[in-house]
Amino acid sequence: MSLTLLALLVRAAGLTVAISGVSIALGLALGLFVSVASLSRRRLVSVPARVYVSFFRGVPLLVQLLLIYNLLPAAGIDVPGVVAAVVGLTLCTSAYQAENLRGGFLSVPRGLLEAADMAGLGAVQQFRRIRVPIAVALTLPTLVSEAIMILKASSLVSVVGVVELTRMAQDLASSTYRPLPMFATAGALYLAIDWTVAGLGHALERRARWGRA
Amino acid sequence: MTVDWGLLAEKLPDVLAASGVTVAVWAASAVLGVALGAAVAVARRFGPRPVDLALKLFVEVLRGSPFLVQLFLLYFGGPFIGLSLDPIPAGLLALTLYGSAYYSEIVRAGFAAVPAGHVEAAACLGFTRAQTVLRIQVPEMAVLVLPALVNMTVLLLKETAVLSVITVPELTLEISAIGSETYRFVEALTLLALFYWGLVEACGGLGRLAEARLSRFRFAGP
Known part of the structure; x- marks a missing residue:
């Protein structure tokens, strides 16, 4: 293994990290949206969100990527391979993150919301300042393992022509x-x-616990 | 989007054969993977420390690297160390090893989750070691690890699609071939996605049924 070859691999690993990082972040945002929708009392909102989660968790990522690669041009949308890869990974991870966040939202202690009510926080404030931060903090460990899953899954975008690792x-x-x-x-x-990533995740978790004590 | 049913009927035998390969490789790798995973977990728990450490490395490497890279290493790198395998055996071997790493962690967690008090109680009641394992530890573990086992087995099904990359004649490869032959990629891939989705949902449902059946004798928590 010459140094030139190693340098090429390391640079490609940079693209792997970039693609995965962007997909995880976008997936968190989209996942948050989908998980809130799936918890809605209106079935018109919650049912599509649940079907979305079930579909993207139930179909192999490779098939999703192949579908997106062929669907985008068929719909007249011409984007570079990297963008299509990020779209595919984002859709997939958002479904998994939505499912994790759903659990997080359901375990926000009721007492905290009642206290927020008493303190005069409106529904939007409660959502932004109480429910989202707590749900995200509760799902931090699963977020780290999801990040690792996506890092590994990003190897599949090689099949559709992105020159990552x-x-x-x-x-x-x-x-x-x-x-x-x-x-x-x-x-x-x-x-x-x-x-x-796993080490950073553990450190972050320890810090979060330390801050709470 | 229209589906050309005539075309579909013409290709049906090929598609059925390919889905047979998908299901066969999946089932074989799941069974072999559980067996190997259980063996790894037992060896790690009851074997000497060097064995535990070596197997820990095996598990962590398989869990930490992408399945696609493992598959390439085995299929393209194997011949250089005298391990030339055809696509199907190579895919089956890679999938079994990959699955076994995850299954071993599930079984390990199962061992740890059976309360020590139950094992001690069995000893007090005069159960032999074998009886304790067969009547206390395995049934209790089965209930505890079933959801994780089902989850991993479903994951393995989705992973079989990756085998198309080394030309295992399974469903994803067959459908892609039909797609490029007929220029009806989107339709073909949509049907493919629906096939996997249905199978995954069916497995999840079966898993929940089995869980309900197995947890009958479980008492509510203290």
């Missing part, structure tokens, strides 16, 4: 005829990224 390893493997070191190095880079 897995695709770079594939290209280098076929140009050097040495698949073993290329894929092993790519795997090691994924492990390094995942374990870093």
